[in-house]
Amino acid sequence: MNFLKRAWLWFDDRTGLSGAIGPIAKHAVPPNTATWFYVFGSATLFTFMLQVATGVTLAFIYVPSSGEAYQSLQYITTQTTFGRIVRGMHNWGASAMILLVGIHMIQVYLTAAYKFPREMNWISGVVLLALTVVMGFTGQVVRWDQTAVWSTIVAAEQAGRVPLVGGWLADFILGGDTVGGTTLSRMYAYHVFLIPALLFVFIGFHLYLVIKNGISEFPRAGDPVDPATYREKYEAMVKKKGIPFWPDAAWKDMVFGFIVICTILVIAIVIGPPELGPPPNPSDIHALPVPDWYFVFYFAFLALMPPEIETYLMVFGPLLVGLLLFCLPFISNRGERSPIRRPWAVAIVALTIATISGLWAIGITSPWSPNFDAKPLTAEIIGADSGPLWRGGMNFNDKGCLYCHTVSGHGGQRGPDLTYVGDRLNANELTWRIMNGGLNMPGFGGTLNNQELSDLVEFLSSRKKK
């Protein structure tokens, strides 16, 4: 016996590893699950492991401090040997993971694999979905460029408007009154400690359940789930016709997972990581805060809603969707599993995909981002062609107010319409607002001189219904 084999036998004798893992690897699965249709769950797991590996690598150099995060990422991207590729893989891996989670979920839903006895498989999956989305959001923030900071501001501003708990929610996101170092520390802790720890726990639980309850057989029309007899039938079928998971079924998982990782690697090399926008500077109005693609549809949805109900939707929308997903196996945990007999399930999936794609398309051009093509105010709108009023109107064009605010139909819609702002706010309030900004408006205290400020205030004060 050679040395390696003896070492392995010694190790196995002391740990009992092969006795513990062997039966799991070899456990029988239904023959019709060893198809390419069943590879998405394991592919999600592969991308998660890729995220852990690349994330830990980035953490060796990344500095989670508001002063240095941006520089450290730039350093990783341009100065280190494989930094650009690792960052690229981490970024595209996140996209892949979200995409695969979605496909995996659709596949499970269409084949009604969440029905008895796999209710807890589904519920732990819903938790994993939520954790994955939070990872996406916090990951975007720790990138700490202009877009990241603005997205956080948008999120916090929205959360802040929620009745009762708004202030608390905004504080929870920001870690203070404004975006700053504490926000980054907080997001970093979520992103690298808290959420990954929860992910590990729930992935473990999810996989345990997959083995405990067995992989669900591909549904056949006219073969409904009856909790009284299902387990017995399943076990008998697996005993008679089942094939070992390893290697008969697992090789497809391996091949597909390998293809996914290679695709991510190629994209990371060819396209690279997302370009770091300019460093965060909350008073730079040229920031165009576009969140990562998987959030765009949600922002678009909010932007399309009337402002009065937007805040409710922003918090209660996801809660409602989460609750619905959570309750799904309790609403129907028996009966037909085949999508042929569940036309509503197919319709819901089609409708969801269509809605998300539609919103996504709108989201790219929606008014929640500043409108840089806004037509400047004319002398006619300003109501003067010289003097302080005119200069104020011109400042409104030149200082970027126009990108976010509409006056008489000219401008963007990121902030409130200022056509009749003179009726709402007096000169003091206007000055205060312009100097300090708001949750979604940069403060201009540092960029305007006294003359410009007073001209602006004069101009805005003149905006009255008469």
Ligand code: HEC
């Ligand atoms: C990046 C977008 C953005 C830019 C640029 C911007 N604002 Fe705003 N502004 C907002 C938002 C959003 C609000 C609402 C703030 C809030 O709810 O806290 C706001 C609020 C205001 C208000 C209060 C309106 C009200 O009805 O209460 C005034 C006045 C104002 N802005 C003036 C200006 C002026 C003047 C400039 C240019 C110097 C400017 N804004 C630039 C987004 C912007």
